[in-house]
Amino acid sequence: MSEHLSSLPETPAAADRPAPAEQAVVDRLRAAGCVFAEDEARLLVGAATSPEELAGMVERRASGLPLEHVLGWAEFCGRRVAVDPGVFVPRRRTEFLVREAVAIGGRPADRPVVVLDLCCGSGAVGAALADTLESVELHAADLDPAAVRCARRNTEGAGGRVYQGDLFAPLPSGLRGRIDLLAANVPYVPSGSVGFLPPEAREHEALMALDGGPDGLDVLRRVTAQAARWLAPGGALLFEVSEQQAATAVAVVAADGLEPRVATCDELYATVVIGTRPS
Structure with a gap:
């Protein structure tokens, strides 16, 4: 994740291995160069309402779209802030x-x-x-x-x-x-x-x-x-x-x-x- 992606919530390390569907997302994101692929995968899987929506979100992220723009929100000062495509993503700093x-x-x-x-x-x-x-x-x-x-x-x-x-x-x-x-x-x-x-x-x-x-x-x-x-x-x-x-x-x-x-x-x-x- 780039610097501004640190505005997203930290997720604890999972005790168990990711579910197969989530592992596939991790693999796709890692192949695309996403450093924090596991954390991003958890957020994307949690946000998607269907396998089709998840697939589309993963591909948008893998193509380089900021994760916050894919999710439609960023966490800032403990609250979710809507972030539309093209809009500056609030940085954690x-x-x-x-x-x-x-x-x-x-x-x-x-x-x-x-x-x-x-x-x-x-x-x-x-x-x-x-x-x-x-x-x-x-x-x-x-x-x-x-x-x-x-x-x-x-x-x-x-x-x-x-x-x-x-x-x-x-x-x-x-x-x-x-x-x-x-x-x-x-x-x-x-x-x-x-x-x-x-x-x-x-x-x-x-x-x-x-x-x-x-x-x-x-x-x-x-x-x-x-x-x-x-x-x-x-x-x-x-x-x-x-x-x-x-x-x-x-x-x-x-x-x-x-x-x-x-x-x-x-x-x-x-x-x-x-x-x-x-x-």
Whole structure:
């Protein structure tokens, strides 16, 4: 499985050998180069409702389609998130960003915490925050129509409002100066590195969700340039970068009037930069 397939639940090692039908799936996936063929086979066998459906799912996976797109869901922060074909698959490392946001926004308040999930993809981050925080007014936005449709399904239970458009452009003006938590899962892969991503990502996820420009931070700069105007006093912008990009990202955040800090998680290989609007 590629890096982003680690978002799927771990399955315990079976005490017995796989059933013959499951073993055939394991063999087919292993022949196709799937490293975690046993785990993937268990998930596919459990999801299929007929032998015919299972055969089709196995062949789609063997042809290179991300497992989450075959299943139609990914596990993120302990919940299943719908992931449609072509939509960015939430990575497990992004759960660290959610934890950092909860630590900031989970304190008692006399009103709901206003959350914006920007570049939302499937809406996994916003949905997880809505599940975890006590009271949330949830908004999300993405440029990709497929992502917007998917995010609407994932956030409707939390009353989320999802907008289609470029960054802040589609947001209602009434949100300006009110956002407590702005989670911006912007693309940060440098353009020259996109070709080195696993095939599951570069061939089956939207390029706009991956390519961050020459140094990977072009979209981030557009976000930070406007973030202070949308954040409430004391509100925070949170986004992921690579460890190598962190110092540059911190300088960008500070130049645009936010107070930066960096949080890291060795377990998930995650680096999150947090920029807070002064109170």
